[in-house]
Amino acid sequence: MIEEKFDAIVVGAGMAGNAAALTLAQRGLKVLQLERGEYSGSKNVQGAILYADMLEKLIPDFRDDAPLERHLVEQRFWMMDDNSHVGLHYRSDDFNEERPNRYTIIRAQFDKWFSSKVQQAGALLICETTVSELLMDGDRVVGVSTDRLGGSVYADIVILADGVNSVLARKAGFRPELDPGDVALAVKEIHFLPQETVESRFNVSGDAGVVIEMMGKITQGMMGTGFLYTNRESITVGVGCMLSDFKKQKVSPCQLLEDMKAHPAIRPLLEGGEMKEYAAHLIPEGGYNAIPRIHGDGWMIAGDSGMFVNAVHREGSNLAMTSGRLAAETVLELRAADKPCTARNLALYRHKLDASFVMKDMKKYRHMPGILHRNPQFFTTYPELVNQAARTMLHVDGEDKKSKEQQVRKNFTSRRSLFGLMGDAYKMWRAFE
Ligand SMILES: Cc1cc2nc3c(=O)[nH]c(=O)nc-3n(C[C@H](O)[C@H](O)[C@H](O)COP(=O)(O)OP(=O)(O)OC[C@H]3O[C@@H](n4cnc5c(N)ncnc54)[C@H](O)[C@@H]3O)c2cc1C
Numbered sequence: 001m002i003e004e005k006f007d008a009i010v011v012g013a014g015m016a017g018n019a020a021a022l023t024l025a026q027r028g029l030k031v032l033q034l035e036r037g038e039y040s041g042s043k044n045v046q047g048a049i050l051y052a053d054m055l056e057k058l059i060p061d062f063r064d065d066a067p068l069e070r071h072l073v074e075q076r077f078w079m080m081d082d083n084s085h086v087g088l089h090y091r092s093d094d095f096n097e098e099r100p101n102r103y104t105i106i107r108a109q110f111d112k113w114f115s116s117k118v119q120q121a122g123a124l125l126i127c128e129t130t131v132s133e134l135l136m137d138g139d140r141v142v143g144v145s146t147d148r149l150g151g152s153v154y155a156d157i158v159i160l161a162d163g164v165n166s167v168l169a170r171k172a173g174f175r176p177e178l179d180p181g182d183v184a185l186a187v188k189e190i191h192f193l194p195q196e197t198v199e200s201r202f203n204v205s206g207d208a209g210v211v212i213e214m215m216g217k218i219t220q221g222m223m224g225t226g227f228l229y230t231n232r233e234s235i236t237v238g239v240g241c242m243l244s245d246f247k248k249q250k251v252s253p254c255q256l257l258e259d260m261k262a263h264p265a266i267r268p269l270l271e272g273g274e275m276k277e278y279a280a281h282l283i284p285e286g287g288y289n290a291i292p293r294i295h296g297d298g299w300m301i302a303g304d305s306g307m308f309v310n311a312v313h314r315e316g317s318n319l320a321m322t323s324g325r326l327a328a329e330t331v332l333e334l335r336a337a338d339k340p341c342t343a344r345n346l347a348l349y350r351h352k353l354d355a356s357f358v359m360k361d362m363k364k365y366r367h368m369p370g371i372l373h374r375n376p377q378f379f380t381t382y383p384e385l386v387n388q389a390a391r392t393m394l395h396v397d398g399e400d401k402k403s404k405e406q407q408v409r410k411n412f413t414s415r416r417s418l419f420g421l422m423g424d425a426y427k428m429w430r431a432f433e
Pocket of ligand 1 (some may be wrong): 188
């Protein structure tokens with residue numbers, strides 16, 4: 001039973017929780033971090049691309065010993081039809097820089113390493129302990145109770161970095177119930193292959209790697225995307241769609257992934273691999289308009305719990321790390337000014353987030369979720385039309401090119417009408433505005 005009072009309690013040892021606990025402990029605060037999993041990372045699921053810049057701000061020399069898989073030199077984007085795809089592809093030798101910007105990682109290993117840094121900085125991490133309740137004194141959060149420690153633990157501030165479900169924030173009324181239209185359900189597998197096979201299949205060597213992002217028919221009319229990442233000796237493959245769409249269409253996520261893996265563009269990339277890991281997880285994809293209240297008397301919310309995910313660019317871990325760090329820096333600044341962690345003073349956290357890329361990017365894409373929800377043609381009709389156009393133009397059969405162009409145009413207008421095409425172009429502009 002812990003009787004002491006801490007300067008800060010951090011709930012969760014994922015990206016946001018580790019960033020917050022590390023920042024606070026590095027500055028000498030007495031930090032208690034509680035994690036329900038057996039160890040940091042044991043419950044965490046991610047694709048996973050790690051964005052170096054945000055980690056560098058916390059651990060500048062992370063490249064010395066972090067378990068990194070491959071640095072990314074190539075990004076592909078595929079628009080999928082049933083048996084074909086049209087792709088964009090960017091590869092640059094500039095990405096072979098001394099301090100690469102993006103890496104693939106395996107979360108269970110990475111989080112364990114991240115957590116070791118947090119503990120070395122002096123935070124007390126207790127695993128296999130679920131925080132069951134926030135302790136209140138009136139409207140103010142003063143501590144937590146758990147399923148294991150027996151009794152209550154108190155602190156000046158509680159940072160909720162407990163991930164997308166954030167049962168605690170919901171129970172306390174800080175956040176509404178999760179709307180199935182605001183979360184994606186993603187499933188992923190890791191397929192193990194010899195390192196040489198991964199490298200020859202993707203035309204890379206050393207620790208260089210490739211990412212493929214996919215959209216179109218693979219999600220069977222649902223709003224979502226697929227992904228494939230190269231690790232050192234494995235390939236991660238997965239797909240995620242809005243939970244509301246899964247409910248409506250009654251498609252099983254496992255079947256969706258099986259069908260996607262059978263696509264002629266994907267099957268050969270996985271051939272001969274041994275599947276050793278399967279995981280499913282929610283991703284908060286409701287965007288800016290779904291962000292709940294993120295601070296109040298004695299509490300702040302960071303990471304997925306605050307819905308900080310930029311689904312367009314598949315960024316979440318970097319927003320989690322940044323919001324965790326900014327929450328911690330807010331506490332440090334208030335303490336330096338001898339100010340308590342009241343809701344009014346913690347508004348500084350919101351200001352810091354607003355001034356950072358986190359809120360700027362979330363705001364930029366605020367129209368995206370609504371537009372995509374209402375316009376399934378972006379996941380069905382357009383990928384089909386674009387693939388058909390490519391097929392028509394590339395098939396050499398004696399028909400002249402002008403007639404082929406006319407056929408492509410006719411195909412587009414017969415499926416969406418001129419007015420529909422113009423409307424869709426406007427919607428896309430607005431979504432990316
Ligand atoms: C399939 C998939 C692919 C993704 N791909 C990418 C990608 O490529 N790049 C990227 O940047 N992002 C990606 N994301 C998003 C990214 O994983 C998340 O944004 C990020 O992990 C959020 O970190 P977090 O710390 O907020 O939450 P989490 O990492 O979920 O951590 C929350 C922690 O809190 C613990 N916890 C929860 N409740 C309690 C409680 N009551 N008591 C104690 N502990 C508790 C959990 O066990 C967990 O360890 C992906 C997500 C998924 C699901």
